[in-house]
Amino acid sequence: MEEIYQKPLPLSAPEENYQWCPTIYLISGISANRLQLSVFRVNSQKVWSVSLKSEIICQCWRPDGKIIAVSLKDGSIRLYDGNMGTLMYVIESANNTGGPTASFLSWPNVKQIKSQSSEDSEPTLQEKLEKFFDFNLAKGLPKLTPLNNTDTVFMNKSLQDEDKYLTQDNTLNYLLTNYNNVISLSLLGFFQIASLVKFDSNDVILHHFESDDLSTLYFLYNRDGSTLLKQISLNFLKQRDIVNLGLSYSKINSLIEYVNQVLKQLHHETKPYLDFNHKLLDLLKEEIISSEGDETGISLLYGLLLTGIMHPCLKTWITDYLGDKNIRRWIKLAVNCYEGNKKSLFSHLLPCLERIIVMLDELKGSTTPLTKQQLQKLLSGCTDLLQKTYLFIWKINHEQRLFKYFIEWLDYVLLEYTTDDTPDMEIKTKEVTEFLTNHLTSSVMHAFLDDLSSLQNTIRIDMNTITASFVEELKVKTDSKDFPLSITLPSSTLYSTNDSETHNNLKTIVLTNTPDALELISINLITADVQHRHFSFPMSVISYMHYSENSTFILASDGQATEFLKLTSIESSPIQLSRFSGDEFIPTSFKMTHKNEAGFLIDSNRKKYLYFKLK
Known part of the structure; x- marks a missing residue:
């Protein structure tokens, strides 16, 4: 083992508060x-x-290290x-008042899903022709520009760089969540297969893992004193048309x-x-009320x-309240509003x-035929919104032109009553009248934005x-089965396994029955048969991890070393x-990354960690 260096833990927090990027x-x-x-x-x-304003319950890195998910106490x-x-x-909680809280998060770390339509067989002539003439117009459209005033940036990133954040065949898109023993599957928060499977409130979920292609999820859990293996079939993920x-x-x-964010920006x-x-x-x-008048400002x-x-x-009002300064400010605000609105409408x-x-x-x-009808309704709504947007742009241009003539007239009046000069200009009476009548108290932007x-x-x-x-429809395609195991696993034990590895339909977990012994339990994911391997040590086992099919790492101590x-x-x-041994660094736990057999030994007493690589 090559020791790279020792460093103090960066935060004054328990070691369970740390996670290492995979x-x-x-x-x-x-x-x-x-x-x-x-x-x-x-x-x-x-x-x-x-x-954050709410306490963090747990965290989970996506296996490619590009995204980290955190569960908060408010349920989000x-x-x-x-x-x-x-x-x-x-991803908001199903209960908007806060909770239930996601007790665990898991990004499946598996191989790419191989769809049923992408077998190794040679494609037919019909399939080749369909692929040749398949023209995706959406891919030819220009990329959307980012928005500035948004609380989240995901829609910007995903729409600009879809290959980075959303990929058709990559299971890194899927996030498992557990809300009070209710398992949900989320596609990066865009939509959730909520309540994919529900466990009883008294069930204790011991561990979860998945098959290499995510077609099956597995949960080990205890119910009424027995340990069961739940298999959840997600075969729909192999169907390319459903995934697409x-x-x-x-x-x-x-x-x-x-x-929605564009419209919020327009309102702003x-x-x-x-x-x-x-x-x-x-x-x-x-001013009119103070002089006991009964006229309106517009009149x-x-x-x-x-x-x-x-x-x-x-x-x-014109000489004392409005004045040249406020006229210039009015013009500036109007230009920013009209031009900013048009830019957002055209660009976004x-x-x-x-x-x-x-x-x-x-x-x-x-x-399906039912969804076709719904999609047609949605398409009509989007077309109406597009048409109203073009009309809105025309209305903005028209109101901006009327405002220009109105403010020129006010500026003319101000100069006439505050200076000795009489400006020479043509008053656009018709346009100013229209602005006073239809736009000064009720701008088209307010009504149109509400309509949009x-x-x-x-x-x-x-x-x-x-x-x-x-x-x-996806839930209907999901199948769930329970298989009792021949052993009963304790609910209070920490189970350690490398979630990315399943070998020959066997999943191996590690548990300690006594301080100086380890039990490697291999579970056949098809038959639910169990195999045992028992190991005794001269020292007490304090931390362990089943890393791969052929290796398990262990940290053991006898009190002296x-x-x-x-x-x-x-x-x-x-x-x-x-x-x-000694007083400089005594590890109390360790973490292994899934890359290059590197890891960290942690000394929680001295708040240090040692970064190492295996030779």
């Missing part, structure tokens, strides 16, 4: 108060950290970019959320201008425009809606209905990798 040299740690998640390099240099699950720490997506359909639904859901960009309009009109109204502006007669209240909303329509149109021929948001909400509800129907051992299927006795 593929790259990063460490994630939960603070002692469980309100902060931090990621460090193995040399203790901090990469990023994030503070948050997905963070492993390198940058940016929040990618939030699920990914398409996921992307459409992401696009609909993107539309519009608010300062509309608020300033109302503020100025309220000042004019207060006074009409009178000035048509007769040239200035009412005293209006003169005070229109391309996104066009992409949704193309994807929905491509889906019409690949679903209402349409988007209808589309979201329709898509949720389609997704829910799809999930129910601690040894790090490797047990193989070939050797009858363990191989000593390293021995520790």
